[in-house]
Amino acid sequence: MTDFPGFSPLDEAVSQAARAFEPIEQEQPDQEADQEQPDQEVDQEQADQEQADQEQADQEQADQEQADYPASSRNETTTLNVPVQPDRRKTRTVGPDFLRDQPPTSILSSLSPATSTESASENLYLALWYSEVSALLPPVFLELTAVMPDFPPLGSAVLAISAAYLSHRESSVVVTTRGRKRVSRYIPHKDHQYQSLIYYNTGVQGLADSFSNLAQMNPVHMLATSVLFHHFELDSGSFTGGAGHMDGIDKLLSTEYHQLNSSRTGRELLCTTMSLRALHVHRRLVAGSRFSKPIHKADGFPLNKSIINGQAGSHYDSITILLCDCMYTERRIVLDWCACRVESLSPDIQPIMARILGQMCLPESRQASTNSQLKEIDESYGRSLEQQRAQLDEWHARLPLSELPIDSFTSRQQAMNGYEDSEPDFKMHPLKFHTFESAMNYAYYAASQILSSPYVLDRFEKPTMTTARSLPFTRRHYPWEKLILRIAAGLEFADCIHKNTFRTGIMTLLTLCLLWRPRPDVAVWIDNWIRRVQDHGVPLDSGLPFLTSRINPLITQQHRNGMDVFMLSPVDTEDAEKTDLYQSDFKAQVMVCGKDRHTGELYTCQLDVP
Structure with missing residues (x-):
């Protein structure tokens, strides 16, 4: 890259990003240069029309080739490019406007010298950070990087996470048809993926050196870098790598918490870290069966109480912590009943279950507990669920009108009066919101209501209610489950593909709905919705979406066999690369806890994922 006077690297990044993200316009050939015809006047209007007709014919041919896929059921391999296009409706300008008035401050100056090709790539990733990637993260990261701090690991983290995002956005899916079976493999863009790993390794080494000289470092910059690297591992790497960064974050908080809490930026970053830590606890519960270290609820820091009470943080921070708290309590209840209180477990699952119970x-057993002791334990669970419902009510009461659903007064009145229709083809009336973020927050709220409902305990203490399965799927009978499906129906598919990269996505919540209401009509609707999303690209989110597309048939089959499923836990997936989890033939097993509807007995077993 050549630096011209008055033209900073950021300006070049802006220009390059504009060229990269805008539609490519074909240059018109210079007819006077290509062919000299002084004696003949060229009809420019006719030439333009012929070129337009040719472009239209080429486009129609390309569309026809796409429509003809797959060509047959013979053994064949086809590569489908499934780019995740940027959301042009809400794309911010590349970098804050005031950056142009600042002295040239480039991320490149803090990194090692690079060739012109590498510099161009870094400018592209930096521009992508300002235009798209930072919008997927809490606002504090854009504020911190408006003028890049003199902390090289943070610059490396920005480049790494942007390159990883572009690797997904320019990914492809290789589909192999073997007879009637269709096997798909997700392949990220290799060049961008390779670059992201280079930046990641450089930044991690620099961050490790910073921890050895902590007294001389800015804890805000170190915490921001650690959080970004944790996001990077969850998006592109393995769960184990993300857990390592969370350990570093906890170490930093143990010594620098008060200094971080003394500034506005530090407090905002702490709130973001608390919600991220809550998600980390949940992921360890569902994917970290090899970890034997105990996991406590995400309320180990006093700041969490302020976030839940609305005194600090965003609505997303507070509902994320509440959701993970509800998940923790519900999971603990299921394991207590299905593992600790049963007479014995199968020998092949005892070691795995022992680690999960230790977390x-x-x-490992409550066989020695008396009935009065068990009753006291269940009453404690009941009080926890009641407290969670009260906290959820307070969270909802604090929402401004701009974050509430956009729904007509008529439809609400019909639902309240019991006139809500239930169509034979199980159509969902979409529930719209002003922003995608508001919709997802409301979906988290609905999922938390499910996980904190009295039914969490009632399903163990009371006989199976078979009559409830024949009830129509209406708001009166299934209020929260239907709410989540309606929210999903109102989401834009493009948002579902790339806006949940660093958060729990809607697909995870749909699996929760099927777990709680294993109805055939719900299963069919969810399956059809997932297929429509996947037609637009490969959705990545931090909630292990492979659970949705592959676990749902397992839940449905268990239900057909008369077995209710209360909990699913993948076995030994924490070391798997994220790309492996998105392959349709990835071999995985799950630990299943549930109840036999015919006998009323609780069960725990290990099953292969179909």
Whole structure:
């Protein structure tokens, strides 16, 4: 790259990003240069019309080739490019406007010298950070990087996470048809993926050196870098790598918490870290069966109480912590009943279950407990669920009108009066919101209501209610489950593909709905919705979406066999690369806890994912 006077690297990044993200316009050939015809006047209007007709014919041919896929059921391999296009409706300008008035401050100056090709790539990733990637993260990261701090690991983290995002956006899906079976493999863009790993390795080494000289470092910059690297691992790497960064974050908070809490930026970053830590606890519960270290609820820091009470943080921070708290309590109840209170477990699952119970600080057996002791434990669970419902009510009461659903007064009145229709073809009336973020926050709220409902305990203590399965799927009978499906129906597919990269996506919540209401009509609707999303690209989110597309048939089959499923936990997936989890033939097993509807007995077993 050549630096011209008055033209900063950021300006070049802006220009390059504009060229990269805008539609490519074909240059018109210079007819006077290509062919000299002094004696003949060229009809320019006719030439333009012929070129337009040719372009239209080429486009129609390309569309026809796409429509003809797959050509047959013979053994064949086809590569489909499935780019995740940027959301042009809400794309911010590349970098804050005031950056242009600042002295040239480039991320490149803090990194090692690079060739012109590498510099061009870094400018592209930096521009992508300002235009798209930072919008997927809490606003504090854009504020911190408006003028890049003199902390090289943070610059490396920005480049790494932007390159990883572009690797997904320019990914492809290789589909192999073997007879009637269709096997798909997700392949990220290799060049961008390679670059992201280079930046990541450089930044991690620099961050490790910073921890050895902590007294001389800015804790805000170190925490921001650690959080970005944790996001990077969850998006592109393995769960184990993300867990390592969270350990570093906890170490930093143990010594620098008060200094971080003394500034506005530090407090905002702390709130973001608390919600991220809550999600990390949940991921360890569902994917970290090899970890034996006990996991406590995400309320280990006093700041969490302020976030939940609305005194600090965003609505997303507070509902994320509440959702993970509800998940923790519900999971603990299921394991207590299905593992600790049963007479014995199968020998092949005892070692795995022992580690899971150790994470939850649960005993391996409660056979020695008296009935009064068990009753006291369940009453404690009941009080926790009641407290969670009260906190959810307070969270909802604090929402401004701009974050509430956009729904007509008539439809609400019909639902309240019991006139809500239930169509034979199980159509969902879309529930719209002003922003995608508001819709997802409301979906988290609905999922939290499910996980904190009295039914969490009632399904163990009371006989199976078979009559409830024949009820129509209406708001009166299934208020929260239907709410989540309606929210999903109102989402834009492009948003579902790339806006949940660093958060729990809607697909995870749809699996929750099927777990709680394993109805055939719900299963069919969810399956059809997922297929429509995947037609637009490969959705990546931090909630292990492979659970949705592959676990749902397992839930449905268990239900057909008369077995209710209360909990699913992948076995030994924490070391798997993220790309492996998105392959349709990835071999995986799950730990299943549930109840036999015919006998009323609780069960725990290990099953292969179909």
